[in-house]
Structure formats: structure tokens, C-alpha cells
Amino acid sequence: MMKKIRILIAKPGLDGHDRGAKYVARALKDAGYEVIYTGIRQTPDAIVKTAIQEDVDFIGLSLLSGAHNELFPKVVELLKSKNADDIIVFGGGVIPESDIPGLKENGIRAVFTPGTPIKDIIAYIESAK
Amino acid sequence: MQNLARQVLKQDIRAIARSISLIENETDITQKEALIDTLHPHCGNAIVWGITGPPGAGKSCLLDRFIEHLRQDNKTVAVIAVDPSSPFSGGALLGDRLRMQKHATDDGVFIRSMASRGHLGGVAGATADAIKIFDAAGFDYVIIETIGVGQTEIEVMELSDIVLLVLVPGLGDEIQALKAGVMEIGDIFIINKKDLDGADRLKSEVEYVLSLKDSIESDSKHPICMTSATQNDGIGNALSQINSYFAGLRDDGRLAQKRKERIEKELKHIATTKIMASANRFLNIDQRLNGWVEEVFQKKVSPYKLLNKKIGDFLQEINWQ
């Protein structure tokens, strides 16, 4: 047997636009990954605890409300505090280009903005795993 | 490995999670066996439930309510939620925990989604050992939520102390399900969405089928509970019925009997797997198979003749008898 890559797709914050998150979840499943999807309105704490229980390799965060600068780094911070920062965090959604460097400094390893083809996300996962 | 097991016994969440991955991935069999061996003395305290029933019956939602009630009694709960892997991509979309996500931040609850990875029977190949990990880690309850496809889910019966079969009116195939023997799996019957039309009719149908079953088994009455998980209605009652059913099992020795049967199956399973693996190794089947196929195809030999000979040679070689 081979180790399966497990990925948590999570929506922090309060926005209910889950079209992108669901699409990515389904497309990653079709690419052969095990994907855990938790639905909308997840707190950073719930996301991190879920990621640890599910022993995922990646967390993909999706947010369209503009709260990414607050919530994405919070997830990374909590992972660190639980010695789980080997889990790789990437993000997507309506995120202005100018926010990306700041997010990367805060431990978000990759940011995918609208229009990113799914093959780019898969390529990233394969290169980072 | 000792270290990982020690962490599991200390209820370290990451260690538990990683142990389950270790079992699922089967990347290192020796390590996996060592882990389970170390944990074995600490197993046997958890109460193991299986929850099964057709898709759309509200299993996750109901489970969410049970967790809520069990937590009020200060019981810790581990959940293994099984979903199918895609036979095409090998990937899986694991969404059962969504319904239970309000417990995500509760340290007394551990939810693990598990893809079936091709295993049949409504659970995953790793489910049995994952139960042991949770059991050894000290969870009061370990609950398995099956994929929910019906009569093929016998395996959950072999893994759990009690199986809750969740039914719901209006799926249209109730009677078929009853006839098809799904009923054999359940210890407790839960009719969820009891506010829907047809709930009472479904209840009498279940009662009827059970009256036949009970007259054969005659050792216990199978409770039928009516719930509405979304309305949080009937959950407490169902829980106390489950608990007293369990107490009955425990007190008259049927629980021990059940668990022994489980061990028996497990031993047989391990034995078969190991013998198969050893025999494979010795006979070198994988490499020689092509040649054999050719021989059989050209009618130089028949399958039985060929294999009786090969295995006979092998047994002689290892001085069997």
C-alpha cells in the first residue's frame, strides 16, 4: 500500500460562498486524494483540531469575504502552537495580489486566486508533499 | 513505536491520528503490528457501536445528537466515519463529519473520517484496528458510521458490540430492505425523521419483522426507537434504550461471547492473511503465474491437478505432517 495524501478543505469565517471550495474538493478527489470537507463557518480552532484528528498533509482554506488577513495566519499560528506546523496550509478565494506576500510571510505556503486551473493546485500539492 | 503507543495511551491527539494513518497506509507492517500488540492489553473498555442504514436516513445527524448527549454525561466519544473511495481515482470525498463539526473543538470528541480504500462491507480495512487505538486511548465510546449501502454491511456487526440500524420513512424500499435481511444486522432499530408521514407504518412493519426474528432468537427483545435528529427529539430515550440493551448484553454474558466471536474472526482473518502471504512467498505465485496460465490454457494440465501438485511439493519441502 502507498501512503495516501489527505487534504482538508475548509472555509473559515462567515461567508457562505462554497462553490469554489466544493469544486476544489471534488476535483482533488477525482485526482486521487482523500479530501475532508467540513462545510462553512469554521473557526480557526475547529479547522486546526480537525486537521490534526484527520492527520491531513494539507489544509486548503477558502475565503471570499476579505477576512483572509486575519483568519489564514491564525490557522498557521494555531498549528504551530500544537506542534503541527508540518501540515502545509494553502489558500484561495477573492484575495488581492497585494495581500499575498503578507500571507506567505505568515506561513500560507501558496495562494490560488480566482481562475487558477485545478491542475496548478494539483501540481503544487505534488511538489510540496 | 513504543513511543507512539505510549503517546496513544496518554491520549495524545496527534499520536492517535498518526497511528490510524499508519494502519491505513500499511506502509510498515512490522510497525503496525508492534503498535497493536503494545496497545492490546489496554483494550476492551470502550463500548463499540456501529451505526448503519441507507443513505439519507440521517445517520450523521443522529450521531451528532448522540455525541451531544454522551458528552452531557461526561463520556468521551471517538467516531470513525467511513465513506467510499472512488474505484476510478482512488480518491475520496469525506463529508460525514460536517454534521458533527460542532464537536470539533471539544477535546472529549475525536472524529476520524476514513475512506474505504476498496474494502467491501461498509467499513474500511483499517477500521478494526482503529477501534483498538481509540479503545486503548481510553475513549468511553467508539462509534463506527458505515458507508450505508445496505445488506453488504455485515462486517460492522462483527466489529461492534451493538449495531444501530437507522431507518427512515419514505425511502420507498423499506419492505425490500426488511426482506433483504438488513434487519439481521441491527440490535437497535431507530426510525429517524419520525415526524414524516409513514413513520408509524414503518414502525409496525419493523415490529412485525422483529416478532419473527425475536421468536427465533428469543434471547432478547430488539428495541425500536423513534427519533427526529434535526428536532433533537427522542434522542435521550433512544440512548437509554441502547444503554440498557448494552447492560443486558454485558450482564448475561452475551457481550463477552460476542467479543470472543470477534476475536475468533480476527484470528482467523490474521491467520488466513499471514498464511496466504507466506505461501505466496514460498510458492512464488506471482512470478510463476504466467507460466501456469499458459500450461492450463494449452490443456497440458488442469487447474486442480497443477495446484495440488505444487502445494504438495511445497508441503513436502517444508516437512509438513
Added chain:
Amino acid sequence: MSKDEHFQKRRKDWEDTTVKKTTDRFPERKTEFATSSWIPADRIDIPESGDFDNYSDKLGFPGEYPYTRGVQPTMYRGRFWTMRQYAGFGTAEESNERYKFLLEQGQTGLSIAFDLPTQIGYDSDDPIAEGEVGKVGVAIDTIEDMEILFDGIPLDKVSTSMTINAPAAVLLAMYVAVAEKQGVSRDKLTGTIQNDILKEYMARGTYIFPPKPSLRLITNIFEYCSAEVPKWNTISISGYHIREAGSTAVQEIAFTLANGIEYVKAALKVGMDIDSFADRLSFFFNAHNDLLEEVAKFRAARRIWAKVMKEKFNAQKPTSMMLRFHTQTGGSTLTAQQPDNNIVRVAIQTLAAVLGGTQSLHTNSRDEALGLPTEDSVRIALRTQQIVAHESGVTNSIDPLAGSYTIEKLTDTIEAQAWHYLNKIEDIGGMVRAIENGYVQKEIQDAAYRYQQEVESGERVVVGVNKFTIKENPPSDILKVDPKLRDLQINKLSEIKKLRNNENVTQKLNELRLAAQDPDINLMPTIVAAVKEYATLGEICNILREVFGEYQESIVL
């Protein structure tokens, strides 16, 4: 009379009765309408010959059943649609400034965007509101914020649309109370609350309570408004977000109308008379790029709704059968790549909405795939509507695409496919059940997945995204909300909590709890009383959460 003369005779009847009744009260904008080359444009064009009965059944005349060609007899010859830009961000003060800017620019109605904590009934100081305060709209905690929001805007002069659903009753109560403070009586208030919870469960996500108590709140609002705020549109049944979630055009109208049917049933169940509330129901649709399909979609929606109201619910009043709708151009069609291209997309979508006979319109700004729109972008979006209204000429004759083979075929096809869904949902046992068992969500997700796969494969071209791409510099001027805003809002809130009469607040909240426990009591008066005492939105919603419980998302993946 020869068969073909029917057409001209009916047209004359229509001019003499339906049109005349309207023009007597509201004359048309001009006495003569003509193209840019002075070719006269008739009010309406109809076939000269053909199957008259078929024409009457399917199309009829504007302002007459089945309203395929429009709900008003003169449509845009009487007056243009309401140009209503959805706006709001940050604090009430900032949003108030933006509203005044928009009114100065010639906008004719307000459309309030609330931030997510407000939409989900949390105060700004709730831990779950972290990062979200003031982000996608304005933060409203108490009636004080609402007063600031409408400061200097006379509520009897402006019509206000509020995108608020789960806590719609609370925001409406605040609006009514602010009007009272401005000295405006309730019967003068015009506007809309979205108040459409079913689509929140299936597509938009700002639900709080389970379906049953949510429907009760909705019917409470219907009853309250029918007696107290008669000119208020009590619900805006929205397909917009269903489409944004990835549905097809057919699914958009089918699921929206199915939601409408569910609301009507709920109101009938509490004993309301169909004609006492049906004309206060309004709709809200999306406009995408496929121009002809969109036009056909709007026409089909009107025809279906008229039939549903007349045949299924036995409505008597013509206004009960009219599907009036607001349109917003499709947010999900905007691209972050080459954002100026979005101006063109929005122009096409504007045409779709206008040719489809919309009553009001919001045009998206080019930069909305990047963040909140800047003032410049908002102006261009509004100008797009003004150009279509004043320069394009499509407003001269009513329903000018009617009779096109393609348009009529599309209209018929969309109608047939939508009926198929409506019947299916009826078979499942209504929309609430169809949502609870995930049927609708699954249909939408499958369509969204298929669409995205086509984009990924290049089979479907999105200009600037998967074809005709260029290297771009990141856009520079993106509007951002000050992250400190939450602290400001929290301070304001704690000040109010100190200054208000807390005994009165507790008492009003207790009254609300008791009222909520009795399903036969209308909650609106109690909520109005509570907001007047400066009870916060969160406090009120928490009481209701306690009594009603919270909805748990149902997802079929």
C-alpha cells in the same frame, strides 16, 4: 372578421384599456418614440398574422396575463427601471457617505449590503465575528448604527432594499423605528427586504434557524407589513445566489419559483388570503453573458409564475400574478484577469436584464473579483445602465425580441425544463424537503462542476482566463476596509450598552422569548419594541437561537 384581424383588434383593446389606464395616471416619458434615425418606434410590435390563440396563451400583451412580455403596460416608455447599486462597507458613517454619493450620481434607490456578522445575527464583539466586521457590507449592531446609516436621507423619499435574510425581522424593525424617529409614517415606507431563507440553505449560507421557525418569521413579516407597512416588498425571492453557486439558467428560475411556492404555501397555512400578500412578493435574478438565453429565462419565469399563481393558488388580482424582479449582473462571470473586460460583460448582462424586462438593476463593478469596488468602478457600472437606458434605444418598444424564432423557442424550452423541476420538487414533498435531502444542492453542484470542467478543458472560453491571456501587473487601487474597524464598532457597542436602560432591555428580551415560544404570536411588534430600547441584533438573535435552535447545513458531496 378574418382570423388575422384578431391581432389588430386585440392590440386596440389593449391600447384602449390596459395602456390607457396606466398612461392616464403615469404618462410616458415622451409623446413620440423613435430610433436614432427618426424611424418611429411603436409601443409594441405583434405578428400580422398567424395563430392568434397560441399568441395569446404564450405571449399576450404587456401588463396582461401571462405577462410574458412584461408586467407593466408601458414598461420603460413610462419610466426606466430603478437603478439600484448594492453598496455598503465599514461603518455606518462610511456607508452613509457612499449612499449620498450614489444618490448624487443619479441613482434612484438604495441597496444596503450588510456585513456577515450582521447577516448571521452576531454583534461585532462576538468572537466569531473576528475578521469579518465591516468587510462585505456595513456592520449594524443597534438602532443607533441604523440611524447613522440613514442620516440625512429622508426615508419617505427613497426606496431602500436590504439584503438581509435570517434576521430580516430585526433589521426591518430597526428601519421602521428609524423612520419613526425621522417622523415618517410606516405607510410611506417603500423598499424591500430579501427575507428569502430557503436559498440561504441551498446556496448563500447566511442562515441561522431551522426551516420551520424561519418560515414563521417570514409569515410574521408578511402579516405585519400587510397591516402596517403596506408598500413594503416583504420578500425578494432570489435566484441570484443560486446562479452564483453554479446553477444553470433553468435551475435558477425553477428553484427560485419553487421557493416562492413554498412561501406562498406557508402564508396560506397561517390563514392569509392569497391576494392580501401576493403582490408584495418580488423576485431577484441574475444576468449572465448568454444574452438570448437570459432574455428567454426572464420571460419564461414571468409566464410560469403567472400560471402558478392563477391556476395553482387561484389568485384573483392581476397584481398577484405578476412576477416583478430585480436583477444583478453575474458576479461569478467577472474575472480577476484583465478586469476592464468586465465592463463589457456587465454591458451585455445589462442588455439581457433590460430586454428581459427587469424592474430594477444592479450592475457589478469591474473590480469585484478583486475586492470591494472603488468609487470610479461603481460610477462606470452605473453609467453602463444609463447608457443602455438613454442611448441604446432598446427601451423604445416593449419586449423588442418577442417573435424571434430563437427567443421564443428558448423561452418555451426553459419553461418546459423548469416545470420539470417544479414537478419533481412537488413529488419530493416541497422545497424544504428537497433542500433537507440535498436534492437541490446536488443539482446545482453538478452543474457547477460540469461548467468548471469545461473551463478547465478549454472547451468553454473565458476571455482573459483560459484564452487571450496576457502578463498583467497586479491592480493598484483596491479598496480595503480598515482592520481596526472592529475595535471602533466594539467600543461604540459597549458605550451603548452602558448608556441604555438595561432593565428595559432585559424585560423586552424576556417578552421576546415568551412570544417566540408561542408559535401563534407575531414576533414583529415585540422585536420593534426591543430594538427601540437599543437591544442589539445579537441579543435578539440569541434569544431566538435559544428558542428555535440552529440550522445544520446539509451537504451532499
